Amino acid sequence: MPAAKYDAIYRDLKNKIEDESYEFQTLLPSENQLVEVYGCSRNTVRRAIAGLVTDGYVQTVQGKGVRNIYRPVPQSSFTIGSIESFRESSIRNHREGRTKVVLFTELAADRKIARNTGFEPGTELFYLQRVHFLNGKALILNHNYFLKSIMPGLTREIAERSIYEYLEKTLHVTIVNSQRVMTVEKVTEIDEKYLELNLNDYNCLAVVTSHTFDSNGVMFEYTQSRHRPDYFRFQDNAVRRSSTGGMSV
């Protein structure tokens, strides 16, 4: 599949914004102009722009135009955000990422696990603990629960590399969405051990739990990612939904 037209336009505009072909705070060419440029319908242009809006790259104002509000990121710390694997983040940020599997077991969900993960009691699972390193520093401790039925052949070696690559490229599982919750929790002994933390320093971690679904609607993964706070950074762009709710904080 040669990629959708709206996506090509989206990416093209995104690149132009990132390399500042459009100045900050100025208006992009109007939709009708873009229709000419890309030789497509207005709907297709609008769809591309909608993507930029949710990314926080532009804002649209009726009667005015589409304004570039993208500012290059400071890019100090390691950034998570959107949906991207640790491996891919590493590559994108030009760092050397590595994953160490510290626990690889199989188990059936008991009541407690079922309550925590959302899997039914009795479900056969892989339970892994993995540590992600960036430039040699331990940043993330992951507790992964995977549905065994969906990937019976999972091995330590695959887990060491990239489980998602295995799922997509080998098993042709399509990952669709991931419901995530971010909280802050106290450091545990296990965290301390694997993330080489100093308790005099931070005594908390950023914790991201996620329920991930494939295209059959099966929740095949529950993961708790425990991040070193000094390297955790989550970016987001919130767009106001007109009449529904006010906005403040």
Next chain:
Amino acid sequence: MPAAKYDAIYRDLKNKIEDESYEFQTLLPSENQLVEVYGCSRNTVRRAIAGLVTDGYVQTVQGKGVRNIYRPVPQSSFTIGSIESFRESSIRNHREGRTKVVLFTELAADRKIARNTGFEPGTELFYLQRVHFLNGKALILNHNYFLKSIMPGLTREIAERSIYEYLEKTLHVTIVNSQRVMTVEKVTEIDEKYLELNLNDYNCLAVVTSHTFDSNGVMFEYTQSRHRPDYFRFQDNAVRRSSTGGMSV
């Protein structure tokens, strides 16, 4: 404006999902059926569904249908997410919210403030510190920087109630989007004082910084929200963007 048709459909479907008119994991009526039900075009139905997808309520599968993957939230802790004011969150969660202004000053941005906030050096600003209470408990300490030029008449009383309500209802400023970054930071003395924290306990806070824009593309607010970790919870639904990036964590 009587609200858009697609939005009415979106809200209707959302309600039906929430009160479990559609069973978890089952398919919603097909788009063509919904076209009949709502007496509208397929595009309009699709737009409503798209909203549910980004909310993580449903997933769509080509050739199959639209599957309900909504599960009622545990709803224990106070939830922030999307764009909603503290006041509105309080109301939605049926709690008693209150805001105390502990500092109300005006200043011009010096180099340091400019670097931190993104305002130009020399910009005239309001600088506020506000504490948000829920059921009598101090949960959030906010450092707000507001562009003075956009709301010259801001008072302590308004800040005590709701600045956003003032902006929208009185000044008719349209808030469009907010770029947010979440991190974890060490507790400071000011945090300790106003959030009544015990340093033996958590020594960190969840910190959300946000740059907020109006419909003129003006960044009129920079805010740093410092949350008690034990009451902080941020929800999110990440949707896989087909070909662009893999997904894992």
Next chain:
DNA sequence: GCCGATTTGTCCGTATGTATC
């Protein structure tokens, strides 16, 4: 494995409403 019905995904063209200037 193929075919056909169903369903979502992409794309187009057009018309009308509404906000900005």
Next chain:
DNA sequence: CGATACATACGGACAAATCGG
């Protein structure tokens, strides 16, 4: 007021995936 620009909505066409026979 008119020109421009985005917002909403409709209708139609074809592609691609799923599923049952």
